[in-house]
Amino acid sequence: MAVSTEAAAPDAAAGAGGRAPRPRRRTGGWRTALTFWYFVGPFLIGLLVFTYIPVVWSAYLSFFDARNTVTPLPEDFVGLGNYARMLQDAAFTDSLVTFTVFAAFVVPLTFACSLGLALLLNRVRLMRAFFRSVFFLPFSCSYVVASLVWKMSIFNGVRYGMANSVLDLFGIEDVPWLFDPSPPWYWLVIVSLRLWIQCGFYMILFIAALQQIPEHLYEAAYVDGAKPGRQTFWHITLPQLRATSVAVLMLILIAAYQAFDEFYNLIGNQAYARPPLMYLYTTALGTQQDLGRGSAGALILALIIAIVTVLQGRFLGFGNAEEK
Amino acid sequence: MVAHSNNRPSRRALAALALDRRRMLALGGLAAGAGALGACGSNTGRGSSDGVNLYQWYHQYGEAGTKEAAEKYAAAYEDATVSINWVPGDYDTTLSSGLLAENPGDYPDVFESHLNRSMVDSGQIVPLDDLFDGVLDDFTDIDVKRNSIDGKIYGIQMIDDPQFLYYRPSLLADAGVAEPATFDDLAAAAAELTTSDVKGLFLGNDDSATKLFQPIVFSAGQTLLTDDFQIGFDKDTVIAGALQVKALHESGSLLIGAPTEAWDPSSIIQGLCAIQWCGLWALPQIIDTYGDDIAVMPFPGFAGGAQTVYNGGWSTFVNAKSEHVDEAKAFAKWLWIDNEEYIQDWCLSYGFHIPPRKSMAANADALAEGPAATAVQISQDYGWGDDPNWTPTMETAVDDMMTHIVLEGADPSAEFDTAAQTIQTELDSIFG
Numbered sequence: 001m002a003v004s005t006e007a008a009a010p011d012a013a014a015g016a017g018g019r020a021p022r023p024r025r026r027t028g029g030w031r032t033a034l035t036f037w038y039f040v041g042p043f044l045i046g047l048l049v050f051t052y053i054p055v056v057w058s059a060y061l062s063f064f065d066a067r068n069t070v071t072p073l074p075e076d077f078v079g080l081g082n083y084a085r086m087l088q089d090a091a092f093t094d095s096l097v098t099f100t101v102f103a104a105f106v107v108p109l110t111f112a113c114s115l116g117l118a119l120l121l122n123r124v125r126l127m128r129a130f131f132r133s134v135f136f137l138p139f140s141c142s143y144v145v146a147s148l149v150w151k152m153s154i155f156n157g158v159r160y161g162m163a164n165s166v167l168d169l170f171g172i173e174d175v176p177w178l179f180d181p182s183p184p185w186y187w188l189v190i191v192s193l194r195l196w197i198q199c200g201f202y203m204i205l206f207i208a209a210l211q212q213i214p215e216h217l218y219e220a221a222y223v224d225g226a227k228p229g230r231q232t233f234w235h236i237t238l239p240q241l242r243a244t245s246v247a248v249l250m251l252i253l254i255a256a257y258q259a260f261d262e263f264y265n266l267i268g269n270q271a272y273a274r275p276p277l278m279y280l281y282t283t284a285l286g287t288q289q290d291l292g293r294g295s296a297g298a299l300i301l302a303l304i305i306a307i308v309t310v311l312q313g314r315f316l317g318f319g320n321a322e323e324k
Numbered sequence: 325m326v327a328h329s330n331n332r333p334s335r336r337a338l339a340a341l342a343l344d345r346r347r348m349l350a351l352g353g354l355a356a357g358a359g360a361l362g363a364c365g366s367n368t369g370r371g372s373s374d375g376v377n378l379y380q381w382y383h384q385y386g387e388a389g390t391k392e393a394a395e396k397y398a399a400a401y402e403d404a405t406v407s408i409n410w411v412p413g414d415y416d417t418t419l420s421s422g423l424l425a426e427n428p429g430d431y432p433d434v435f436e437s438h439l440n441r442s443m444v445d446s447g448q449i450v451p452l453d454d455l456f457d458g459v460l461d462d463f464t465d466i467d468v469k470r471n472s473i474d475g476k477i478y479g480i481q482m483i484d485d486p487q488f489l490y491y492r493p494s495l496l497a498d499a500g501v502a503e504p505a506t507f508d509d510l511a512a513a514a515a516e517l518t519t520s521d522v523k524g525l526f527l528g529n530d531d532s533a534t535k536l537f538q539p540i541v542f543s544a545g546q547t548l549l550t551d552d553f554q555i556g557f558d559k560d561t562v563i564a565g566a567l568q569v570k571a572l573h574e575s576g577s578l579l580i581g582a583p584t585e586a587w588d589p590s591s592i593i594q595g596l597c598a599i600q601w602c603g604l605w606a607l608p609q610i611i612d613t614y615g616d617d618i619a620v621m622p623f624p625g626f627a628g629g630a631q632t633v634y635n636g637g638w639s640t641f642v643n644a645k646s647e648h649v650d651e652a653k654a655f656a657k658w659l660w661i662d663n664e665e666y667i668q669d670w671c672l673s674y675g676f677h678i679p680p681r682k683s684m685a686a687n688a689d690a691l692a693e694g695p696a697a698t699a700v701q702i703s704q705d706y707g708w709g710d711d712p713n714w715t716p717t718m719e720t721a722v723d724d725m726m727t728h729i730v731l732e733g734a735d736p737s738a739e740f741d742t743a744a745q746t747i748q749t750e751l752d753s754i755f756g
Contacts (some may be wrong), residue, residue: 068446090742157581176580179529181731268530271724287416287716
């Protein structure tokens with residue numbers, strides 16, 4: 001798509017001006033193409049080698065009984081057997097349910113928190129850069145490091161864990177935050193960690209969008225008698241943020257589908273909080289090394305993500321939102 | 325305008341410089357690319373000497389001095405140059421991808437692991453029967469069985485690690501509790517020993533429910549799989565045991581969410597629990613803290629069943645892909661079958677492990693008295709070992725069943741049926 005745009009541009013320019021000598025134009029085109037490939041090539045090669053080829057290879061493996069091997073023999077062909085086994089596998093279908101619960105918590109919360117932070121910071125006049133940096137900073141922290149801090153220091157299950165020390169002040173007994181699913185306190189740990197890391201990033205996107213809203217809209221609304229606050233937020237700010245909101249929602253949802261690090265580091269491979277990637281990881285890459293079933297599961301998951309993303313795009317009008 | 329200003333000498337020099345810079349960038353890019361590609365080809369990991377190079381992989385042992393010891397053994401071997409890869413973190417995953425690698429040096433020639441049938445089915449390891457000529461009887465039945473598939477031995481047991489319960493006799497005496505022999509006694513003792521600061525029992529954080537599945541099965545005298553590869557345990561036994569574990573979990577006397585897992589003795593050392601599940605390896609560390617005030621016991625029996633001890637450990641294997649299979653086998657035999665000095669050093673100088681060869685275990689003075697002697701005794705009397713036909717998929721199925729029943733209160737019968745179905749599907753796909 002980018003290639004055709006690049007190639008079309010010089011022709012269009014020549015058509016309009018019509019004065020550029022032919023040989024030079026050809027050299028320019030060649031040079032532009034070279035520059036284009038020079039910059040895009042390495043990225044494209046990386047994408048091909050590390051993404052597209054593995055995806056195709058994974059699709060190939062998903063039709064074989066491929067344990068401990070990435071080059072199965074023809075007699076190991078099992079057709080759709082791996083897909084059938086994954087779809088009948090309670091652990092895999094449960095992991096999809098776990099993900100749905102996780103997304104139900106994390107998507108609206110991340111959206112609301114990052115939008116709220118952006119609105120607050122957009123109004124702050126004092127030390128603006130400082131506050132922006134402070135809220136953005138956690139985004140640069142690795143999930144692994146944050147998970148260890150959350151697990152070992154804040155939500156440690158013994159008496160000297162930070163959260164339990166606070167509860168202790170009120171005479172409440174120690175809570176095993178992560179390893180007792182009833183009540184499911186582990187969601188508090190997982191969701192709070194993800195909020196802490198992610199909100200700053202989406203907040204920056206929202207701040208950028210907020211600054212694009214023309215001031216005269218608010219002035220016109222004021223003249224028409226709209227009260228600043230809830231009224232202008234619902235009728236001006238939110239509709240103007242539509243394109244950004246849709247993109248942010250999709251990004252949060254896809255990021256939620258990719259959740260792995262914090263589950264792996266906080267809880268490990270537990271039946272009650274095992275997202276799809278965790279299960280696929282243990283199936284394909286852990287001790288099981290069943291790359292056939294792992295690949296089938298990965299493709300099922302990819303299909304679900306694609307369908308949800310398309311539906312969400314249709315439903316929320318991603319892509320045509322900007323034109324509106 | 326641009327052309328004009330470019331004619332000025334200084335600008336021309338600058339333009340030339342810019343061009344040079346651009347050209348430099350291009351050349352630099354090409355050089356970097358060539359370097360990167362070259363690195364792909366040349367990193368065969370071979371040493372520069374003409375002799376045989378072997379690569380030996382270990383998981384990261386927790387005890388201080390173990391890595392240096394492994395390097396010392398490697399350096400002492402004269403028939404090949406042995407390089408050690410000491411793998412921290414998730415060893416199983418690193419090893420699995422290492423075994424798929426194609427270039428010498430990227431994969432191990434000799435590695436420690438636990439035998440699984442899929443390693444044999446996919447041709448990853450070679451049989452080592454010839455290395456055991458004349459010494460097979462010197463290994464325990466448990467160790468021979470866990471390293472054998474279809475009558476061939478693939479692994480050499482390096483260390484035996486029985487796992488059991490550690491407790492402090494003084495705490496039990498203060499609470500007026502005797503050493504528990506049944507699971508109900510254990511639950512009662514744990515409740516009695518629990519105070520506002522100390523929990524009665526620590527079995528693990530993420531596996532306190534799941535790790536008791538196998539004790540339930542072996543306590544009833546059953547097995548995971550029968551000799552003809554069918555499910556070896558029955559529904560009533562498992563459900564009854566799981567419900568006992570559930571009651572223990574609901575009693576509030578279990579330590580859950582400790583900063584370290586149960587393989588690390590920190591919880592009992594820091595006084596977070598009175599009784600802890602751990603392995604023999606931790607004994608020296610625990611004795612450093614509590615001196616004589618430490619004892620060990622087998623895991624109590626479930627519902628009238630026997631007491632049990634899980635005999636863990638590590639084995640050494642030889643990679644079938646190795647360019648030097650014979651040399652790798654010779655090294656494995658030299659280090660882990662014949663070399664009593666190093667085997668005793670490995671088993672007794674850092675953490676404690678039982679030397680797998682009975683003749684060497686008999687010579688292990690450090691294991692001759694006190695809690696260590698008890699540990700050796702109970703591992704012989706009540707021990708069971710891994711079954712290489714029991715796959716990780718089957719283990720995940722029963723782990724999930726235990727989690728659902730014990731922690732989430734799911735219907736035990738339905739959960740058992742789901743797990744049994746998953747295991748049967750796996751058995752059919754392997755043996756069917």
